[in-house]
Amino acid sequence: MIFSISDSLDRAKKIKGSSFTGLNIWERKHIEEWVRTNPEILGEDLLIVSVEFDRFSNSNDRLDLLAVDREGNLVVVELKRDSAAGYADLQAIRYAAMVSSMTIEKLVPYYMAYKKKYDDEPLTDLEAKEQIIEFVESDSFSELSTKPRIILCSEGFSQEITTTVLWLRDSEIDISCVSITPYKLNDTIIVVPKVVIPLEEARQYLIDIKRKEEERIQSDRKIRPKTMKILLENNLVKEGDELRLSNALPSWLEYNDDDPVFKATITGKKGQSNAVVWAKDGNEYAVSALAWRIFKELHPENKNPGGVNGNWHWVNSEGKSLWQVAEGFLAENA
16 A cells, blocks of 8 residues: 655555556556566566567467576566466466476577667677676576576466465475556556565565575585685686696697687686686686687587586696696695
């Protein structure tokens, strides 16, 4: 409920809620665009990667919005303009199942198309991949989760849907409901979003529980820090050190010591995408992203090389790969 307060601050006037139907507001034309440009409406920070996603095999379905969250999960966003729209939960579950096998490599072309269409920003596949990786707030992130999250967004939710959502949450399916209520104030339409499932108190509790469990798992598994972090923090490499891409190269690639393509320099930075400077163009890259780019560009058919661990391919002045140097240090200090 919303109240407007008079200029003299002595009177409060209730503003009655309206409806999207009554205001002639439509799902795709209006609501979808609001959420696309302001995903915070859904109660969190999301990176929208595709709109009206329809790349499903043997299906004509269209997923309203596809996003990535800060933890590296795909997020399926299903929009409905009123609570009378049935089967929103079933649709969203079907979409989530269809994209559950999506990898970063498969997602990149759709994100590139999205950025070109809506932001007029042409990206290379490497730039698109780096933007997605940069958005995720995790040093250990390497691939999308196989369990997409679901967000249902509507003016309201029927009891059938809320009951189903609560049951799914009990079954460890990450699905949420966000209500968006429109209000008409003079000539202005105001939209008030609210996360109704899970309740904020329960949501914070679940976040705390999840964080505690992740810390326990990380402690149990003794997750290895990133290679570049190990090297820099223990002075195993330093800013200005030269690297060569020469170890365990693909069969189609032959190392050439005179070619700047195979050379890079340590920057001393610890970010996701600025570990080395490529001798060919002077730009900063992630170690693995740069190796991936070189492998792809020098492939006779420009084929995607798949997953690449650049720390294994880049070597120091002694001919040891970055991975070998880091592993040797960890073994000596175990």
